[in-house]
Amino acid sequence: MTSSPAGRGVPVAVTAALAARTRRQTDVGVGRWSRARSSSGSAPSGPVPRGRRAPRPSAARLRGPDRGRRRPPAVAMPMPTSDQRRPNGGLNGRAANGNLNGRAANGNGGHVGDAADMPVAISTLVPSAPTGPLIGALEEGTRTCRFALYEASTLREVAVHCVEVESLRPEEGWVEQDPCAILRAARECVSEAVARLPDGLGPRDVAAVGVTNQRETTVVWDRATGAPLHHALVWNDIRTSRTVDGILARLPGHDKDALRDLAGVPVSPYFSALKLRWLLDNVPAVRRAVQEKRCLFGTVDTWLVWNLTGGPRGGLHITDVTNASRTLLMNIRTLQWDPLLLKAFDIPADILPEIRSSSEVYGDVAEGPLRGVPISAIMGNQQAALVGERCFAEGQAKSTYRSGCFLLCNTGEACVQSKHGLLTTVAYKMGPAAPTVYALEGSVAVAGHAIKWLKDNLNLLKEPAEAERIASEVSSTGDVYFVPAFTGLYAPHWRKDARGILCGLTQFTTKGHIVRASLEAVCFQTRDILEAMARDCGKASTETLGELRVDGKMASNNLLLQLQADLCGFPVVRTDVHEKAALGVAIAAGQAKDVDLLDMAALPPPPSQCDLFSPSITPEDRKARYTKWKMALTRSLGWAKPPKSASMTDKRYHLLASIPPSIFLISSFAMMIASEM
Numbered sequence: 001m002t003s004s005p006a007g008r009g010v011p012v013a014v015t016a017a018l019a020a021r022t023r024r025q026t027d028v029g030v031g032r033w034s035r036a037r038s039s040s041g042s043a044p045s046g047p048v049p050r051g052r053r054a055p056r057p058s059a060a061r062l063r064g065p066d067r068g069r070r071r072p073p074a075v076a077m078p079m080p081t082s083d084q085r086r087p088n089g090g091l092n093g094r095a096a097n098g099n100l101n102g103r104a105a106n107g108n109g110g111h112v113g114d115a116a117d118m119p120v121a122i123s124t125l126v127p128s129a130p131t132g133p134l135i136g137a138l139e140e141g142t143r144t145c146r147f148a149l150y151e152a153s154t155l156r157e158v159a160v161h162c163v164e165v166e167s168l169r170p171e172e173g174w175v176e177q178d179p180c181a182i183l184r185a186a187r188e189c190v191s192e193a194v195a196r197l198p199d200g201l202g203p204r205d206v207a208a209v210g211v212t213n214q215r216e217t218t219v220v221w222d223r224a225t226g227a228p229l230h231h232a233l234v235w236n237d238i239r240t241s242r243t244v245d246g247i248l249a250r251l252p253g254h255d256k257d258a259l260r261d262l263a264g265v266p267v268s269p270y271f272s273a274l275k276l277r278w279l280l281d282n283v284p285a286v287r288r289a290v291q292e293k294r295c296l297f298g299t300v301d302t303w304l305v306w307n308l309t310g311g312p313r314g315g316l317h318i319t320d321v322t323n324a325s326r327t328l329l330m331n332i333r334t335l336q337w338d339p340l341l342l343k344a345f346d347i348p349a350d351i352l353p354e355i356r357s358s359s360e361v362y363g364d365v366a367e368g369p370l371r372g373v374p375i376s377a378i379m380g381n382q383q384a385a386l387v388g389e390r391c392f393a394e395g396q397a398k399s400t401y402r403s404g405c406f407l408l409c410n411t412g413e414a415c416v417q418s419k420h421g422l423l424t425t426v427a428y429k430m431g432p433a434a435p436t437v438y439a440l441e442g443s444v445a446v447a448g449h450a451i452k453w454l455k456d457n458l459n460l461l462k463e464p465a466e467a468e469r470i471a472s473e474v475s476s477t478g479d480v481y482f483v484p485a486f487t488g489l490y491a492p493h494w495r496k497d498a499r500g501i502l503c504g505l506t507q508f509t510t511k512g513h514i515v516r517a518s519l520e521a522v523c524f525q526t527r528d529i530l531e532a533m534a535r536d537c538g539k540a541s542t543e544t545l546g547e548l549r550v551d552g553k554m555a556s557n558n559l560l561l562q563l564q565a566d567l568c569g570f571p572v573v574r575t576d577v578h579e580k581a582a583l584g585v586a587i588a589a590g591q592a593k594d595v596d597l598l599d600m601a602a603l604p605p606p607p608s609q610c611d612l613f614s615p616s617i618t619p620e621d622r623k624a625r626y627t628k629w630k631m632a633l634t635r636s637l638g639w640a641k642p643p644k645s646a647s648m649t650d651k652r653y654h655l656l657a658s659i660p661p662s663i664f665l666i667s668s669f670a671m672m673i674a675s676e677m
């Protein structure tokens with residue numbers, strides 16, 4: 001197998017414009033990752049004031065094997081923050097002359113094109129002091145909750161606070177969160193972020209707040225007391241597998257796609273309708289509350305907004321079209337709860353929130369330091385990331401690599417129904433009268449989570465960030481393939497009976513091969529989605545697609561993105577690693593009518609730098625490896641047949657296994673005789 005020179009890339013500066021040029025110059029065989037800047041997660045972002053140049057990247061910021069080989073910078077500089085990005089010109093201008101690309105194209109992995117070779121003027125940048133008005137973004141993800149405050153005039157982040165939220169796994173395949181813990185985290189983040197505002201700014205400067213959230217996660221609570229009736233069932237919980245079978249049994253042809261035309265998505269444990277059905281079927285307190293008209297249902301946005309706007313004392317029971325499109329209960333065209341869908345899942349309409357647009361003033365915060373500030377945007381986090389990435393044009397796509405991986409492609413006002421396993425989802429609706437913009441989405445349940453699993457369950461890593469170094473110790477996976485179908489497979493396969501497999505192991509397999517195979521698994525799953533997207537868009541192969549914009553914490557792994565470019569055959573562009581969802585919902589909140597801080601057609605310019613990863617393997621190698629992946633994937637299907645006996649728990653198995661064989665035989669024999677009598 002041809003090995004990729006991934007991780008031996010040559011950092012050079014590129015701009016988005018240069019990315020296009022580089023694409024033409026460097027087709028196959030010249031792959032490397034190209035670095036335009038350092039990024040800092042929590043640092044403020046925004047355009048560089050005119051007339052200033054940010055420092056070039058410090059060698060210390062570079063990851064991967066290049067790290068040791070880089071020359072020290074000519075001038076010792078403080079680490080550039082993302083507020084100190086280079087504007088167009090400077091390094092970028094030089095890179096654009098093609099020299100660096102030409103030199104890098106020698107493919108020898110040598111140390112060429114070092115930023116230290118470039119005679120650029122360096123000056124220390126002093127960012128201007130932030131001023132109000134500010135826009136707040138509450139981002140409640142699966143693992144973490146954040147509240148960020150952005151300066152409206154530049155969209156740079158000026159204060160942030162983030163806390164982790166625990167997930168509970170009471171049984172195999174079950175994933176829950178305590179809704180009260182989610183709410184506590186949100187309140188803490190708001191208070192702490194406001195308290196961290198720079199001198200001269202305070203809560204009075206916050207003009208609007210947006211809420212973005214993990215989608216599909218299902219909460220039910222008592223409208224009178226505000227108390228949750230059960231833990232939230234998290235999006236990747238698969239306890240509803242049998243609920244799905246029960247629903248499918250009643251659908252025409254037992255077809256998981258039978259409701260797709262109405263809802264845009266297949267019947268799968270992923271979506272809220274199944275989780276809500278499970279709660280109604282299995283939790284007596286929920287059933288009672290429904291009968292007594294006390295029960296309210298919502299995704300996490302609804303839970304948060306209801307509480308932040310007063311809870312039992314007049315809290316708003318609302319959601320937005322992007323979140324509602326993930327419930328399997330909303331008609332994807334009318335944007336209303338659909339009577340047929342409610343009937344299919346037997347869901348009472350009176351527990352559902354009102355569906356609103358993604359951007360309008362819904363009401364005011366009723367508590368804490370932001371009391372009286374309007375909430376003017378709600379969006380599911382992947383749709384918000386699409387907005388944060390500014391994928392406003394039809395055909396623009398982004399992929400967010402976090403615990404899962406979510407690839408969304410803007411399809412404009414066309415509600416495209418996928419014929420190849422993708423989801424049709426609402427991308428955004430920027431006001432009650434604004435057009436509805438749709439997206440095709442490919443969702444991968446396990447991406448970064450596979451790395452966490454290697455760390456937590458197999459102790460192969462100390463930190464997820466180690467994955468890059470360990471995987472770079474080998475030049476290929478040694479023909480090892482890993483399909484991390486821990487909870488079945490999402491798009492485009494939708495196979496809840498798939499389970500994880502690791503295949504191709506030999507005597508020589510090392511942890512480097514396994515870690516590398518885990519990174520490749522993320523790339524192959526992304527390719528599966530891109531293949532489906534290409535086919536839905538009438539294209540012959542993914543290689544005709546343009547570039548892919550990526551973000552999310554896992555996208556900080558350069559080797560991953562190099563492998564992604566190699567295995568897809570087109571450039572991958574990292575605009576930023578961090579928090580595009582928060583930025584996206586801040587944009588939606590700022591542009592809402594009566595807030596009027598932002599104009600979607602004239603947003604402050606995004607950072608112009610990006611990191612470019614170009615394909616570096618031959619088409620033959622790419623094809624061979626993808627074919628092998630598909631073989632591995634096929635082997636993962638059908639593994640999770642329904643258990644023969646629900647009573648065979650782990651505990652029972654261990655008990656039975658601990659009985660000496662002779663006693664087991666005698667007792668079985670006795671039972672056999674008894675049954676004959």
Ligand SMILES: Nc1ncnc2c1ncn2[C@@H]1O[C@H](COP(=O)(O)OP(=O)(O)O)[C@@H](O)[C@H]1O
Binds near residue numbers: 143447464557
């Ligand atoms: N440098 C890295 N290389 C590989 N995987 C990483 C790296 N950094 C983070 N990850 C993985 O990406 C995921 C990070 O997701 P995060 O954005 O923190 O949370 P979530 O999606 O659960 O809200 C984790 O599952 C982690 O294992």
Ligand SMILES: O=P(O)(O)OC[C@H](O)CO
Binds near residue numbers: 403
């Ligand atoms: O918080 P994340 O990144 O795990 O987001 C989860 C998605 O919204 C699930 O659909």
